Amino acid sequence: MRTTRFVVPAAAGVLAVAGLAGCGGGDDSDAKADGPIAVKATDSACEVGATEIVAGQVTFKVTNSGSKVNEFYVYAAGDRVMGEVENIAPGLSRELRVELPAGTYETACKPGMSGRGIRGALKVSGTAATVAPDAALGQATASYQRYVQSQTAALLTKTEEFVAAVKANDVARAKDLYPVARTYWERIEPVAESFGDLDPKIDGREEVVEEGMPFTGFHRIEKDLWTTGDVSKDGAIADQLLVDVKAIVAKANAEKLTPLQLANGAKALLDEVASGKITGEEERYSHTDLWDFNANLEGSKAAIAALRPALEQRSPDLVKQLDTEFANVEAMLGKHRAGDGWKLHTQLSKTELKELSDSINALAEPISKVAAVVAR
Amino acid sequence: MSEPNTDETTRGTGVSRRRAITLAGAGVAGVAGVAVGAGALLGGGDQASATETAAGAVPFHGEHQAGITTPAQDRLHFVAFDVITKDRARLVALLQEWTAAAARMTAGKDAGLIGAVGGVPEAPPDDTGEALGLPPSQLTITVGFGPTLFRDAQGRDRFGIADKRPAALADLPHFAGDALKPELSGGDICVQACANDPQVAVHAIRNLARIGMGVVSVRWSQLGFGRTSSTSRGQATPRNLFGFKDGTANLKAEDADLLREQLWAQPGDGPAWMAGGSYLVTRKIRMLIETWDRSPLAEQEMIVGRTKGSGAPLGKRAEFDEPDFAVKGDDGELVIAETAHVRLAHPDQNDGARLLRRGYNFVDGSDGLGRLDAGLFFIAYQRDPRKQFVPIQTRLARNDAMNEYLRHMSSGLFACPPGVRDAGDWWGRALFS
Incomplete structure (x- = not known):
């Protein structure tokens, strides 16, 4: 969940892709x-x-x-x-x-x-x-669309499994599936969030729900799973979650992001990490913030990777810097693996969180320069 | 990291704050080197900056770093950084980039070459913008290197400079009563930004911190207001939050011989890179304001050893009268008590050791118990802390009657290199070359 929306400058149309x-x-x-x-x-x-x-x-x-x-x-x-x-x-x-x-x-x-x-x-x-510079940019949109489609397919499957577990009142299984399903959401969050009405229904946190609007979606079920451990009354919420996810998957698959949107999306995902995951705000009941952290990071990397051929032609030094800093964040985060998943936010010390915060800042600064390189 | 732009003539490509002021019709008042501040009559010191107005610029280049003998400005933003890279080349590149940004900002310009509003719309600006339209405000930016930059806690030589660590940069001992918080203490690199406008000081630190992302990380920082010392005879002695004049016996910019003897590291003192530099000790000292305020005037004056009104030593008439530590009153007791702050801190009682203090008051809100979280952010420059701050503070920590109202929360020690000579020079060049 984030509060800012994708910036879509009017000029972005110039960069939109023809003849991929x-x-x-x-x-x-x-x-x-x-x-x-x-x-x-x-x-x-x-x-x-x-x-x-x-x-x-x-x-x-x-x-x-x-x-x-x-x-x-x-x-x-x-x-x-x-x-x-x-x-x-x-x-x-x-x-x-x-x-x-x-x-x-x-x-x-x-x-x-x-x-x-x-x-x-x-x-x-x-x-x-050899790919011409503009064609290299053009490929970025298609490349990222492939990524989005693969993620949405998995998001749908895992949400179906999660919803089934909730409706079966299988709390243990639902808890296992929760961070996995959210991984696919968090990887493409900027895309999903470009559909403003669906995002708060799926991913709204309790405090951002407006007066008169019900608290639904992933985080509502998260709260019930981890506080009372009782989801027996969440059947309708779970059904609605699946309906909303299906709707957003259809929209996301049809969406073609311009290279400039990709650049801003890569940055937006790191802003997500810096403002919501480092602080433990996103997953305040399950404390599975590091799953989201990793997914945001992967999503950011995928967006940059889609732009890579163009960036290598236009600013090879920036690409080198991004490679170094991505590797650094991955190494820092890698210390906190637990089995196939991640430690809980509450298991990390203040020093460890600061280390992660530093590494995200180190990456986010060069990533904030990508948009201008893409636009020139 | 880009190379610092060392060509003075190309720096104005961003919006110059100083020029903006002039264009706006502020006239000569905003222009460096023109207006002469009232009362800034110099006794022949080497700091031309003392003749600037409060809004003007302090020269960045010189034999010594600005911000030490520069007449103490009204506001402080101090920051200590941890270096988080292992790559010496990146650290050096940052010091170069920082130096260039500091030269620009102290001249009243934007931090980056493009500026807060001059760039392409898709890129974040290379200046954060909150100082647009503000004059230089006598901004000084002073840098220092902490002991941990030379060797880490495990004793490893981090950047191949361990053999250049000065002996004078010896870790401070534990002083009686210290209640230091490690997360508020130490640091590999410090930056002191002082200005007459708090927004200008904060702007400087904020932009340097941003430039440093990935190479350094802010460890702790402190805002200060209301200088608590005068560093020039042109300045009146200010008061600290206890309500007393502070820094009457301070080293001052005009005392050329004393500055050589007490302030600046001399050739032969230690490693050559520090000659012309100075050692900085910082202490965040919480004052127990509420209990102090309840103590009688006579007790307050006895604790300090000076009168609260004029600042005269007890038994004397005027602030700058020399205290008489031997004289006894009619009751046969010493007029200035054995435990009085002024006695314990005075050079006569410390083999002549002096400090150049330029600390600031702080109020960090309140503490949840309804008390002000307030005190003194103590800043002292000196030639050798082993001979100056350490013996003085040892005596104070043992015997000072004021300790009942003080808590030392944070401590920092830094070697501040000599001044940046010209546009081709940079902070730490001699250390890293």
């Missing part, structure tokens, strides 16, 4: 790879059937034979997500179709859906046209 390259799907390239590449994912390994392939449309078939829920990613430099599948339950297979120009990539399985994952190199050869 690399949108994925449909383009019947000569360099198309033959058949899906098998990926065997377990809790400790990630075997990718081919690591040197030809540019074009590529399909991965990911089979999870481990015991944890898994994810599979293809990353370009700077962890720019070229494609990903989320939420692959144990025993299931999912396909990932992705358009890959020639270049060097990394594949990653994330058993337990956490951390950097189990990485492997992926070399794609073939014809690689």
Whole structure:
């Protein structure tokens, strides 16, 4: 939950994208790879059937034979997500179709859906046209849209599971699912929040609910789960949450953010961390703020990654600085892992929180310079 | 980190606050070096700044850092930073960037080259803007390096400068009665911003803190008002929150020989980089205001050793009369008691050791029990704390009758390097080169 909205300057239209390259799907390239590449994912390994392939449309078939829920990613430099599948339950297979120009990539399985994952190199050869600066910016919108779509799919699935657990009065399961479902929300929060009426219904905190408006959504259920431990009367609230999430998912999937909006979104996500998560305000009952912290950080990184080809052409020094500072925050936050999740906010000392705050400030200052680089 | 812009002629690309004033018709009053402040008659000191008006600019470059013998301004914002990077090059780049920003701000300009309103709409401004339209207000920005910058708590040489730590920068001992809060004490780098307008002082610290994000982190900071010492004979002696004149016997800008002997680190004292610098001790001293206010006038004067009205030493007529520590009253008792503050702190009682004090009052609201959270933010500069602050404070901590009304909450010790010589120089250059 945040109070400021996405800034959409009138001039942003100039940057809006026409004729996107690399949108994925449909383009019947000569360099198309033959058949899906098998990926065997377990809790400790990630075997990718081919690591040197030809540019074009590529399909991965990911089979999870481990015991944890898994994810599979293809990353370009700077962890720019070229494609990903989320939420692959144990025993299931999912396909990932992705358009890959020639270049060097990394594949990653994330058993337990956490951390950097189990990485492997992926070399794609073939014809690689150098991307013109404006085209590089143009790709950012499509690249981030892919990210949003993957996140909203998982948000919907996890919200469904959470709602089912609440309605079944399964408090333990609902508590486990709560921070997981919110992870997908928090990663794309600036997008979701651009739909002003739905955001407070889904993510409103008790004190921001206006007079006469009911306190609903994630945080209402959070309060009941962690204070009274009684959600037997929350069925209608849970149903409404799912309705609202479905509505926002449909809207978010259709949304095309301009590069300038992406730059501001990357910053907005860090502002979220600095103002709501460091202080423990967001998750005041569950204290799962570090889950949100991590999700905001990942979301910010995804937005920057989408802009990366353009930023590398326009301001390589800034990219270096961002890489350094992202790595620093990740290292600081990494100290507070607990299993596949995170320590509670209340388990961190004041010194540890200040350390995190410093690292976010260190990252947010260079990120605040991205918008001007994108706009020039 | 960008290189500091050292070309004086290109600095005015942002809005110059001083120029804005002039354009607005404020006339010559806002222009440095023109107006002469009333009463600022100098006895030949090297600080031309004493001739500025309260709104004017104090020269940033010079042999010594400004903000030490500069006539004490009315307002303070003091900050201590922890250095959070391990990268020496980043720290050096920050010191360079800070120096350039300080040179601009003390001249009444924006912190950055672009300024608060001169940039593209998509970028955050490189100045925060709250000082737009305000004159330089005699802003001085003074920097110091704490012991922990040289070696951390584990004794590690953090930035390859451990062998340059001056012996005089020895950790202060525990003094009797100290109730120090570690989170309000120490720090790797301090910045003292003094100005005649509180908004100008806060603007300076805020912008330096912002520039430093990722390299330094604010450890603690303190606002102060109403200077409690005069550092020039042109200034009247002000009063502290006990209601007494404070700093009558202070080192003053005009005492050239004494300043050499007592204030500035001399060549040969220690590492060469500190020659022309000075050592700074800060103490946040809470005053128990309410109990003090209930004590009788005679007791207050006995505790201080001076009269409350004129500030004269007990038994004398005028403020600047020398106290007589031997004279006894009709009752056979010492007129200035053994435990009087003025006796214990006086140079005659401390082998001639003196301090240049330029502390400020503080009121941080109230404390939840209905009492003012108030006192003195003590600031003292000196040539060697081991020979000056430490012995003086040792005596005070043991015997000062005033201790009943004081609590020392925070302590800081910093080596303030000599002045930035010119546009190519920067804070700490000799230390890091």
